[in-house]
Amino acid sequence: MNMERTSTIKRDDGLWLLERMRLVRQTSQRIAKLYPTNVMETPVHLCIGQEAVAAGVCRHLGAVDKLFLGHRTHGPALCKGLPLEKLMAELYGRTTGCSHAFGGSMHLIDVEHGLPGSSAIVGGSIALGTGAALAAQMTGQPFVGVSWFGDAATNAGVFYESMNFAALRRLPVLFVCEDNGWSNVMPKSAHSAHDITSVAAQFMPTSCADGTDVLSVYDLAGAALRSIRAGEGPRFLHCKTKRWMKHQGPDACDLPDNGIDRERDCPIRKLEAFLAKAGLAQANEFSALEARIEKQIDAAIRFAETSPFPSTDLLEV
Amino acid sequence: MNMERTSTIKRDDGLWLLERMRLVRQTSQRIAKLYPTNVMETPVHLCIGQEAVAAGVCRHLGAVDKLFLGHRTHGPALCKGLPLEKLMAELYGRTTGCSHAFGGSMHLIDVEHGLPGSSAIVGGSIALGTGAALAAQMTGQPFVGVSWFGDAATNAGVFYESMNFAALRRLPVLFVCEDNGWSNVMPKSAHSAHDITSVAAQFMPTSCADGTDVLSVYDLAGAALRSIRAGEGPRFLHCKTKRWMKHQGPDACDLPDNGIDRERDCPIRKLEAFLAKAGLAQANEFSALEARIEKQIDAAIRFAETSPFPSTDLLEV
Amino acid sequence: MPWSKFDSNHEAPKGDRTLTYCQAIREAIDQAMCHDPRVFCIGLDADDKFGVFGSMSDLTHRERVIGTPISENAMTGVALGAALSGLRPVHVHLRNDFLLVAMDQIVNYVAKWEDMFDRQVRVPLVIRSIIGRGWGCGAQHSQSLHGLFAQIPGLKVVMPSTPYDAKGLFFEAVKDDSPVLFLEHRWLYKNTGDVPTGIYTLPFGKANRLHEGGSLTVVAPSLAAMHCLVACEQHGLDVDLIDPRTIKPLDLPTIVASVQKTRRLLVVDYDFPFGGFGAEVCARVTEAAFAHLDAPPQRISFPDRGMPASGPLERAYYQTPDRLAAAMRTILEGGCVPVGAANELSTR
Amino acid sequence: MPWSKFDSNHEAPKGDRTLTYCQAIREAIDQAMCHDPRVFCIGLDADDKFGVFGSMSDLTHRERVIGTPISENAMTGVALGAALSGLRPVHVHLRNDFLLVAMDQIVNYVAKWEDMFDRQVRVPLVIRSIIGRGWGCGAQHSQSLHGLFAQIPGLKVVMPSTPYDAKGLFFEAVKDDSPVLFLEHRWLYKNTGDVPTGIYTLPFGKANRLHEGGSLTVVAPSLAAMHCLVACEQHGLDVDLIDPRTIKPLDLPTIVASVQKTRRLLVVDYDFPFGGFGAEVCARVTEAAFAHLDAPPQRISFPDRGMPASGPLERAYYQTPDRLAAAMRTILEGGCVPVGAANELSTR
Numbered sequence A, B: 001m002n003m004e005r006t007s008t009i010k011r012d013d014g015l016w017l018l019e020r021m022r023l024v025r026q027t028s029q030r031i032a033k034l035y036p037t038n039v040m041e042t043p044v045h046l047c048i049g050q051e052a053v054a055a056g057v058c059r060h061l062g063a064v065d066k067l068f069l070g071h072r073t074h075g076p077a078l079c080k081g082l083p084l085e086k087l088m089a090e091l092y093g094r095t096t097g098c099s100h101a102f103g104g105s106m107h108l109i110d111v112e113h114g115l116p117g118s119s120a121i122v123g124g125s126i127a128l129g130t131g132a133a134l135a136a137q138m139t140g141q142p143f144v145g146v147s148w149f150g151d152a153a154t155n156a157g158v159f160y161e162s163m164n165f166a167a168l169r170r171l172p173v174l175f176v177c178e179d180n181g182w183s184n185v186m187p188k189s190a191h192s193a194h195d196i197t198s199v200a201a202q203f204m205p206t207s208c209a210d211g212t213d214v215l216s217v218y219d220l221a222g223a224a225l226r227s228i229r230a231g232e233g234p235r236f237l238h239c240k241t242k243r244w245m246k247h248q249g250p251d252a253c254d255l256p257d258n259g260i261d262r263e264r265d266c267p268i269r270k271l272e273a274f275l276a277k278a279g280l281a282q283a284n285e286f287s288a289l290e291a292r293i294e295k296q297i298d299a300a301i302r303f304a305e306t307s308p309f310p311s312t313d314l315l316e317v
Numbered sequence C, D: 001m002p003w004s005k006f007d008s009n010h011e012a013p014k015g016d017r018t019l020t021y022c023q024a025i026r027e028a029i030d031q032a033m034c035h036d037p038r039v040f041c042i043g044l045d046a047d048d049k050f051g052v053f054g055s056m057s058d059l060t061h062r063e064r065v066i067g068t069p070i071s072e073n074a075m076t077g078v079a080l081g082a083a084l085s086g087l088r089p090v091h092v093h094l095r096n097d098f099l100l101v102a103m104d105q106i107v108n109y110v111a112k113w114e115d116m117f118d119r120q121v122r123v124p125l126v127i128r129s130i131i132g133r134g135w136g137c138g139a140q141h142s143q144s145l146h147g148l149f150a151q152i153p154g155l156k157v158v159m160p161s162t163p164y165d166a167k168g169l170f171f172e173a174v175k176d177d178s179p180v181l182f183l184e185h186r187w188l189y190k191n192t193g194d195v196p197t198g199i200y201t202l203p204f205g206k207a208n209r210l211h212e213g214g215s216l217t218v219v220a221p222s223l224a225a226m227h228c229l230v231a232c233e234q235h236g237l238d239v240d241l242i243d244p245r246t247i248k249p250l251d252l253p254t255i256v257a258s259v260q261k262t263r264r265l266l267v268v269d270y271d272f273p274f275g276g277f278g279a280e281v282c283a284r285v286t287e288a289a290f291a292h293l294d295a296p297p298q299r300i301s302f303p304d305r306g307m308p309a310s311g312p313l314e315r316a317y318y319q320t321p322d323r324l325a326a327a328m329r330t331i332l333e334g335g336c337v338p339v340g341a342a343n344e345l346s347t348r
Ligand SMILES: Cc1ncc(C[n+]2csc(CCOP(=O)(O)OP(=O)(O)O)c2C)c(N)n1
Pocket: A045, A071, A072, A120, A121, A122, A123, A149, A150, A151, A152, A153, A154, A180, A181, A182, A183, A184, A247, C044, C070, C072, C098, C101
C-alpha cells in the first residue's frame, strides 16, 4: 500500500483534475442549495468530499472506455464527460436530460462519452463493467470496462462472482471501490467483516489509493489501467475517501463518528496546495476557475429550467 | 495447512468412522447397481471416494446440531444419523421415505437427527446453516449450524454473503467445503480463479484436511468444532477429496484428468490400514463389518420395496 | 403456544384511539416481540436510527433486532435457517424491488421448503417489504411486485390498506407457521385510523368492504383501495368497494357475492398489467359468476413499462382518485377502460 | 445490419428434411453465430462435452462459446454489459429454476435498461432456458416460470413447441434489439419435424393453429400445445388448438377470432395456477369477446404446490394427453374443469 505522493504530474493534468473536482464540488453544492426548493424531484446522492476518486480515475479513461455506475453518479459521470447541462436537465426532469427525463439522478447515461448507464440496485452494475470487458476482449477492441461501486456493495455476492469471472478470463476491467466507510448510516465495521482489498487480492492485483488525494488516485489508477491495457488482466483499485454529506439529500453528514476535518481532508485544497507549491499553478488561477465554473453552473441551470418537461404521451402507445 | 496424521484416535471412534464410511460406500455401490433397473426415479449424486469427509465431520456432531446439505446428500445424511431404510425408501419414492416421497434424492430430511433439509439449488443452503447458527446464538442453545457444500458452490455469491455475516456476528457455524475438484465435468481451474481457503481466511480461521483421509478430517473438524462451541466464532474447513463417480448417476467417472488411484486414494483402505497398524482392529473385523452392512442394505431395500407408494390424493385438497 | 389463543376468526373491537399505519405496524411488531420471545427482526438497516421509516423505532427488545449487510439473498436464507431452528423471524426490506435480489431464496427455498418435505418442518417466516413510488426514483425503486409472488405456491401475500388491518394482519402473519409476504405501501404510512391497543388477529382470505354500492364491484388492494375509496366518496359513486386484504389466499366468495349483486367488476391493481392479481381476479370471477355478469370484468393497472423518473411522467404513470373516478363512471355508464392497449406496449 | 434482410413477416417454406427440436435449435444457434460475428453464447456448462443437452454440440465457432462458474446473477450482468458494448449474447441456463438466482439482473437490470434511458441504448440479449420436469427432480428443478417473466415489462417470452418454430423464433430472438426470454421444454427435445435448411424468422406475437375445430378454442404453449394436439388427434375432438408461440407479445386477435367462432375457451398452461399466462388469456379474451362466450373461459394448470418427487405423485401432478382429452370433452359437453379448487391449496 503506497500512500506516498510520488506523482510527477504535468500542469495540464493537474489543472484538469482541479477543474473536474471543482465542477463536481460546486455542482453538488448548488444542488444542495436548490434541492430544498423542490425543483429536482429525484433523490440525490452527493459526492462532496469524494471528488478525488472520480477525477483521478477518469483522467485515464477515454470516451471508448465503458464506465458503469451505481446510485452515487454525479461525480464520476461528470468526470467521464457527461455535459453538465444534461445532468442538470435530468435532475430537473426535462427532456433535454441525459436520460430524457426517464432516469433521474440514479440513472445517468451518455453513450458518446462511454457511460452506458447506471443502476440504483446496489452491486449489480459491478457485473456490467465486467461484461463490457468481455466484449472488448472478444472483439479485440481497445477499450476497458470499469465497474464503480461503494464499500457496502462489496457485501453483495455479485461483487465476488464478477471478480472471479474477470480473473478467470483475465478481462480488461478495472474495479473501483469508492470506499467512504458508510452504507447510509451503517459504518463499514458493521457491514464488512473482511478487509476489502485483501479479499480482492485473492482474485487479482490490487492497489490502495488515498481517496481524498487526487494525485494518489491518479497515480494508482494510471498504473492499474496501464497494466489492464497491456493485457495483464483485471485490477482492483481501492480508494478510501470521506463522505461529507448525508447519504442522500442536501444536508451535511451528522454522524458523530464521521472523523472529517474539512480543512485537512479536502481533495481540492490538497491539490491546490500541491500545484502552488510545485509552481504548476497560482492562487489567482484557482479563484478564476471557481468563478468560471459558477458561471457554467448558472448556464446549465438556465438550460435545465428553460427546457421542456416531457409530454406524457410518451406513456401511451 | 496440516496434512500430517496427528490423530490419537480411540478404537470406538475408529470403528465408528469405518462403519459409516463403509455404510456410505456400500450403499452407494448398491444404488449404482440397482439404478439402471429404474427402481429409483430420482437423480443420484453418489459419494464414492468422498466418504471420509462425511464421516470425519459428522463424528463430532450431535443430533441437536443442524446440518444443511446441497444436492450430494447421501453420505453426510447417513453419517449424521438418517436411518438407511428411510433414505432407501425415499429413493424408491415410498411414503416411508424420509421426505415422505416428496423430496427425492436431493431433498432429504431427518428432524430428529438434526437434518432440517437439503437443497438442489447450488449455494443457497450455505445461508441456512448460518441462520441456524444465528438461532443458536440468539437463544443461547448449545448447538452449531453446519453448512455443507462443494467446491463450485464457492462461486455463488451467497457463499461470501454468508461468510461475511457469520464473521460479523461471530456465529457458531462450521462451513464445510467438500472439494472434489469438479463441477460436473468442469474442473476447479475453470470455475475458481481463487484459492478457496485463502478467500475464506479473509473472513474466519480455516483449516485444510485431506478429504481422502478420514483421520485428517476427523482431527481438523474436531478442532474447528471445539473452537466454535467455545464461542470463538465461525470456522471454515476445506476438505480436498476425490469423486470416483460421474457427477450424477451410477457410472464411474470417465474424466481423463481425474487423477484417481483407487488403491492409493481410498479412504476406507487408508483407515483400515491405520487401524490394523495401530493395533486398534483386525482384518477379520473389517470383513465382518462389510458383511453386516450388506445385510443392513438388503433389509433397507426390502423395507423400501415393500413400502407403499403415496396416494395421489395428497395433491388434491 | 403463545399464539393459540388468538383465534383468527375473531374480529377485535375497534379501538378508542387513532394511530398512523406506521404506528400500527410498529406497535404490532413491538407487541409480537414482547409476546413471543421467538420473534425477532432482521434486515438491512433494520437496526439504524431511522427504524425502517419509523416502523421499528424504539422497540422494546432491541437485542432482537439484527442489522445486516447488503446481502439480501443470503440474509433470506439466514432467516429461513433460523425459522427452521425454532425462531420466528420477521425479515424486513425497505423496498420490495430488493426482494428480487433474494428471489432464489424466496421462491426456491422459503416457498418450497414445507412442500419438499411434506410439512415435517414448518417455516414461520414473515417477509416484510415496503412498496415505494414516486419522487423520481425510477424503474428500479418503484415497483409493486405482489403479482409475482402471488404466483408462487407456498407464499401468502398480505397487503393491508388501513392501520387497523395492518396491525391485525401482522399478528396473523407472525402467528402463521408458514411463510407470509407482508407488503406495506409507503404512501399509506401517514394515514390514520382506529386501532385497538391489544393483540388481535385478522384472518387471511377475508376481504373487507370499504364502500357499499349496487352498480359496480371494485376490487382493489393496498394503496389502490384507499384511492378508490376517495374516488367513491368524493364522487358519490354507486360502487361496492372490496379490499381483499390478502391477495393470496383470496376471498373469492365475498367478491363473487358482490358481483352477483352489481353484475360488473373492475379490478384496480397497482402492478404491471400482464398476468398477476388483476388477471387472476377477472379470470376467477368470470368462472364463478359468468351468468351474473352484464359486462366483461375490467382492469386498471400500470402501463406495461418501467416507471419513468420525471415528475410529469410519474404523475401520468400512476393513477389518482380523480382518474379512477372517471374510469368507474365510464364503466357505470356501460363503457370500457382501455387497459388492453397498455399490455401491448412491450411489443414496440 | 446482418439481420435486416430477414423480414419477420416472412413465413419460410417448409423444409425438405426432418430435424429434432434439439437439432433445430442447435442449427439455429450455429447459423446465427456464423451469420453474425456479434452473436456469442455464454452460460454455466455451455462449453462442456454435453453441449447443453446437445443443443450446442459441435458449434462452428467454439471460440464464441463461453463457459461460466455457478454465478448466474453476475453472469446475467456480464451478458448485459456485453450487449451494451456491441455484442449480441445468448445466455443459456440448463434449467429455468436457475433464473431465479439471476432475478435481480433479469428484472431490475436487463428488462429495465432500455426504459430507464428512453431507449438510447438497446439490449439485444437472448436468455435461453430449458424447462425440465419429472424423474424425481423435485420442486426446485421442475418449475416452468414463464408466467413470472411475462409479468415484467421489457421482456419478451418465447415458447416454441415444434422444431420449425424453434428455429424460426430463435432467429427472430437473436435479431431482436431488446431482451428475449427463449424457453425450451426438455420434453420436446426429441420431437421431430420439417425444418428449412437456411435462416428464416418467425414473427413474435403470431400464433399458430395446430388443430382446426369449431366447438372449443384451446390455447396452449410449448409442451402443453403438443399434449393438446395428441389429445385432439387421438380422441377426434372438435377443437381449435392455438399455440401462441410467444406468450408475450400475445396474439390476441387470432385467439379472439377463434373464440368468436367456437364460443368457448380453455387455456392449458403448464405453470402454477395463480395469475400468470392462463389468467391473462382468460381475462383478455373475456374482455374482448364477452358477447361471444357461451361459457366462462376455463384453465388447466399445475396444482398450487411445489412439484413432488415420487413417480406416482409426479404422474398425478402433471397432465397427460388422455387427461386433457377428458377435460376437453367435459367442456365440450357443457361442463367445467375444477381448476379453481387448486388455487386454494396454498391456504392450507
Ligand atoms: C440491493 C440493494 N439493497 C439496498 C439498497 C439501499 N441502498 C441504497 S444506497 C445504500 C448504501 C450503499 O453503500 P455503498 O455501496 O458504500 O455506497 P455509498 O452510498 O456509500 O456511495 C443502500 C443500502 C439498494 N439500493 N440496493
